[in-house]
Amino acid sequence: MQEKSTQVKLDEVQCGPGAFITVMRFAGDITSASETAVLETYKGLPEDTRRILLDFSKVEYLNSSGIALIIQMMIAAGKRGQTIKTFGLTPHFQKVFTMVGITKYTSLHPDEQTACAAFTA
Amino acid sequence: MRRHDGARLGEDFLVETDITMDNNPGTIELHIPSRLGYEKIAMNTAASAARIMGFTDERIEDLKTAVAEACINAMEHGNKLDESLSVGLVLSMNADSLEVKVVDTGAGAPGHGITPDIDKKMHEEEKARGMGMFLIQALVDEAEWVSSPRTGSYARMVIHLHHTGE
Numbered sequence: 620m621q622e623k624s625t626q627v628k629l630d631e632v633q634c635g636p637g638a639f640i641t642v643m644r645f646a647g648d649i650t651s652a653s654e655t656a657v658l659e660t661y662k663g664l665p666e667d668t669r670r671i672l673l674d675f676s677k678v679e680y681l682n683s684s685g686i687a688l689i690i691q692m693m694i695a696a697g698k699r700g701q702t703i704k705t706f707g708l709t710p711h712f713q714k715v716f717t718m719v720g721i722t723k724y725t726s727l728h729p730d731e732q733t734a735c736a737a738f739t740a
Numbered sequence: 741m742r743r744h745d746g747a748r749l750g751e752d753f754l755v756e757t758d759i760t761m762d763n764n765p766g767t768i769e770l771h772i773p774s775r776l777g778y779e780k781i782a783m784n785t786a787a788s789a790a791r792i793m794g795f796t797d798e799r800i801e802d803l804k805t806a807v808a809e810a811c812i813n814a815m816e817h818g819n820k821l822d823e824s825l826s827v828g829l830v831l832s833m834n835a836d837s838l839e840v841k842v843v844d845t846g847a848g849a850p851g852h853g854i855t856p857d858i859d860k861k862m863h864e865e866e867k868a869r870g871m872g873m874f875l876i877q878a879l880v881d882e883a884e885w886v887s888s889p890r891t892g893s894y895a896r897m898v899i900h901l902h903h904t905g906e
Contacts, residue, residue: 651776680780682808683875687868690861697862711801718878719871720858 625649625656629664632672634735640670642731646677649685657688661695669701670738674731676707686719693724706734755781756826770829772811774819774844779811782829786840789831793838794901802879803840803899809872810842810895818844818893828892836901837881843894847887 630642641664649657664671673689675681696703706728708716713727728734755778756771770785772778786807790800811827819825828843855874860866877883882898 682779682805682812683871684812684869686871690858690868694862694864694868709801711798711805715805715875718875719856723858724862 625653627656627660629660632731632735635739637739638669640672640735640738641668642672642674644674644677646679648680649678649688650680650682651684651688653685653688657685657692658695661692666699668699671696671701671703672731672734673703673705673725674707675705675712678707681712686715686721690721693721697724702738704728704734704737706731757785766833768829768831768833770831771826772829773823774815774821774825774827775823776812776815776821778827779808779815782811782827782842783808785829786831786838789833790838790899793833795838795899799899803838803897806876806879806883806897807840807842809876810840810897813872813895814842814844814846818846820846828894838899838901840897841894842897843892845889846893847889 624647626646628644628646630644631639632642633639643660645657693703703725705716705725707730708727716722716727726734726737728737755773757769768785768789770782772781783804787800787804790803795803807829811829814827815821819827825845828841830839830841830843832839832841854870856871857866861868873885876895876897880897881900882896884896885893886896887893
């Protein structure tokens with residue numbers, strides 16, 4: 620049995636007037652085996668990317684090692700002056716993200732529209 | 741009723757289950773190889789037991805994360821990812837609580853569940869990883885770690901049906 624692999628799809632969306640926002644759409648599992656998928660995809664983003672949305676709506680399994688990868692990505696984003704907003708987490712993982720304090724560095728939103736709007740608010 | 745089953749899951753890994761239902765409470769035992777990813781078998785077995793007992797979806801999600809994290813700790817720290825060593829899961833279904841023991845062959849858990857400091861993590865003063873034990877403690881009603889390399893170290897977790905919340 621293999622772990623379900625991590626898929627990361629990159630999208631660009633425009634929320635109202637202004638620059639496009641990059642969306643990283645995760646699907647499958649996010650675990651210690653997801654390092655390449657998560658971090659290498661992030662590193663491949665253009666240097667001038669400023670606003671990033673993380674879409675967890677198709678994630679089936681997430682554990683603490685996977686959350687650690689998201690934190691590593693947020694560390695790198697902080698160094699590049701990028702802002703990250705998050706949507707699509709289940710209520711359980713919204714609770715877990717809050718417990719570990721990630722919400723201090725990214726805001727959690729129920730859906731893409733709300734998350735997008737938060738960039739322009 | 742006592743039933744013992746084994747299922748071969750490719751690459752010669754064997755997941756063994758042992759279900760004892762002579763008396764209520766029932767006990768279910770499961771043995772999985774120390775291979776990352778297999779914790780989902782333990783997690784889903786525990787979730788099924790909790791669902792049968794009438795736990796809410798929210799509590800079942802809490803339990804799933806706690807069991808998965810305990811299994812990953814057992815595989816990584818207890819059994820050093822030696823795939824020939826198994827991780828045991830013992831589910832004891834009591835009238836008003838579900839006890840889950842996750843057993844490995846190592847010396848026990850590394851330290852205790854320290855509350856993660858997100859600021860230190862973001863400033864790279866603390867490792868990004870290492871949140872598993874904290875999450876277990878935060879998500880179940882009782883959690884303890886017993887070190888016993890000779891007989892098997894284990895994490896013991898309990899969730900109560902009549903959970904009163906924080």
